[in-house]
Amino acid sequence: MSVVIKTIWAGLFISFTPMILFIFIPRLLYGVELINSIYISWCVLIIPLTFTYLLITKRLFDIDFILRRILMTVTIAFIPSLIIVALIGIFFADQTNISDLLLIFIGILILITFVLYSLERFGKMLESVIFPRKYYFNKSLRKISQHLVSLSNVQEMKGIILLDLINTLEVFGAAIVFTNGEWVEEICEGDIDAEKVKKMVISGSCDHSDYTCFPVNRHEEYSSYLIFTRKKNDTLFSAEEKQWLHLIISYLAVSLENVFLIRKLTMKLEQLAARFPNEEVANEFVWFRKLMFELQEKERLRIAADLHNSTMPEMARLKGELEIMQQYAVSEEAACDMRSVILKIDDIHSQLSQSFSQLHPQLTDGAGLVQTLQQYIDKERASAAFELAYSAEQPAIIDKCCLETKKHIFRMVQEMIGNAKEHSRASKVGIQLIAIDQYIVLLYEDDGVGFEQKRMLEEEAGSPFKGMKQIRTRVLHLNGDMKLETSAGAGVKIRITLPGAAT
Numbered sequence: 001m002s003v004v005i006k007t008i009w010a011g012l013f014i015s016f017t018p019m020i021l022f023i024f025i026p027r028l029l030y031g032v033e034l035i036n037s038i039y040i041s042w043c044v045l046i047i048p049l050t051f052t053y054l055l056i057t058k059r060l061f062d063i064d065f066i067l068r069r070i071l072m073t074v075t076i077a078f079i080p081s082l083i084i085v086a087l088i089g090i091f092f093a094d095q096t097n098i099s100d101l102l103l104i105f106i107g108i109l110i111l112i113t114f115v116l117y118s119l120e121r122f123g124k125m126l127e128s129v130i131f132p133r134k135y136y137f138n139k140s141l142r143k144i145s146q147h148l149v150s151l152s153n154v155q156e157m158k159g160i161i162l163l164d165l166i167n168t169l170e171v172f173g174a175a176i177v178f179t180n181g182e183w184v185e186e187i188c189e190g191d192i193d194a195e196k197v198k199k200m201v202i203s204g205s206c207d208h209s210d211y212t213c214f215p216v217n218r219h220e221e222y223s224s225y226l227i228f229t230r231k232k233n234d235t236l237f238s239a240e241e242k243q244w245l246h247l248i249i250s251y252l253a254v255s256l257e258n259v260f261l262i263r264k265l266t267m268k269l270e271q272l273a274a275r276f277p278n279e280e281v282a283n284e285f286v287w288f289r290k291l292m293f294e295l296q297e298k299e300r301l302r303i304a305a306d307l308h309n310s311t312m313p314e315m316a317r318l319k320g321e322l323e324i325m326q327q328y329a330v331s332e333e334a335a336c337d338m339r340s341v342i343l344k345i346d347d348i349h350s351q352l353s354q355s356f357s358q359l360h361p362q363l364t365d366g367a368g369l370v371q372t373l374q375q376y377i378d379k380e381r382a383s384a385a386f387e388l389a390y391s392a393e394q395p396a397i398i399d400k401c402c403l404e405t406k407k408h409i410f411r412m413v414q415e416m417i418g419n420a421k422e423h424s425r426a427s428k429v430g431i432q433l434i435a436i437d438q439y440i441v442l443l444y445e446d447d448g449v450g451f452e453q454k455r456m457l458e459e460e461a462g463s464p465f466k467g468m469k470q471i472r473t474r475v476l477h478l479n480g481d482m483k484l485e486t487s488a489g490a491g492v493k494i495r496i497t498l499p500g501a502a503t
Contacts, residue, residue: 015046019040019041022035073117076116081105081109085105134240144164144165162188165226166189171228173190174189174190176224176226176252178222179223186198211228212237214227217257315349368395369433371395386424386446405440415471424446424449424492426447429445451486481497482494483496
């Protein structure tokens with residue numbers, strides 16, 4: 001628009017400046033023209049030439065598109081105009097001649113063309129009133145396509161894409177299902193039986209009386225399906241709805257392919273990260289380790305935000321509704337059942353809170369590392385099958401380390417306790433933090449079954465030693481040192497020394 005305005009102003013200036021300078025001002029001052037107005041008046045043509053240039057370069061309008069629409073409207077109006085003029089010529093043959101009929105034809109053609117062109121314009125403006133279903137579909141398509149642009153993982157589809165599809169198509173529920181022949185992953189929203197959907201996909205048959213299945217992607221590596229329940233009015237999908245769905249599926253196919261590639265790349269990166277923690281060449285991959293840790297933290301924060309903003313408030317709301325219903329229970333048995341459900345909700349809420357604290361530790365909000373670890377270990381101690389001890393020496397010095405070091409230490413302790421729960425079979429586990437000079441020392445010890453260290457080097461990513469390899473990678477990233485003492489049946493001892501205790 002800025003270029004258009006400048007071009008018009010330049011055209012006006014070039015058009016009228018010669019007339020003002022050589023005609024108007026000399027006439028006012030001296031009563032004569034410096035240059036004959038016949039020659040100067042040609043400058044005024046610069047104005048229409050300027051607009052012609054803007055139209056040709058499509059600065060003002062897409063003139064080709066407008067001309068095509070007018071030509072199409074004239075073509076449609078030609079036959080009705082010809083029929084009307086022919087009827088006039090037949091019924092009023094003695095009162096008209098060829099020239100009159102030609103003028104009438106041109107007038108009727110222009111009138112019908114104008115009416116049809118105006119109807120198209122007004123129809124577009126009044127689409128929400130004239131074609132409400134079509135307008136609603138187009139609006140939903142724009143909304144869903146915008147959401148698909150920012151999609152980075154499968155779980156985001158649940159509260160965004162599927163909910164929009166359910167509301168638009170007025171179905172009870174919807175699901176997106178992935179499978180590669182060995183595993184099946186489903187994301188469901190609304191009133192839909194996830195197990196029945198999973199069995200339907202595993203069997204390879206998409207024909208079901210209660211569900212409508214649309215294939216989205218079919219590759220050698222994986223397949224994906226979009227599945228809907230019956231409509232709320234118990235009717236089949238109309239042709240218009242199916243056409244709209246095929247558009248959505250074409251967008252969805254691209255987004256799911258991107259999500260699959262992101263997931264595949266992440267797995268490859270994890271495998272690569274697991275292979276070089278002990279190699280000398282690992283020092284050349286500092287950027288890679290940093291990227292991996294940033295991606296992991298970003299994903300943890302996203303999941304923590306989902307828990308905090310949607311799942312946990314919904315659980316609290318559900319608990320409140322049940323407590324109100326409990327007061328009006330028709331029998332003591334019903335009230336007892338409701339109390340049992342409320343207790344289960346409290347238990348689930350407690351587990352979610354624990355998961356939230358693990359995904360988003362308080363140290364990222366300014367709390368100290370020592371206190372955050374104490375709170376975390378206190379929660380883990382309640383569910384651990386072993387005695388869990390924790391201590392910290394000189395906590396004030398430990399809490400002065402940089403935030404990045406705190407995050408890595410917290411995650412290493414998480415990995416240690418997680419490994420102990422899954423593999424150690426220990427009766428006692430001890431964790432200790434010590435500040436020595438400008439170093440922080442993290443000590444771990446258990447009396448479990450231990451393992452052969454050479455097995456850890458041979459196993460691929462995804463093995464039981466993945467957590468230990470993650471710890472090694474974090475230590476290497478912080479330019480620290482890790483010493484591991486273990487053997488089959490002799491428990492595990494780990495000593496990690498990290499530089500840079502002070503910020």
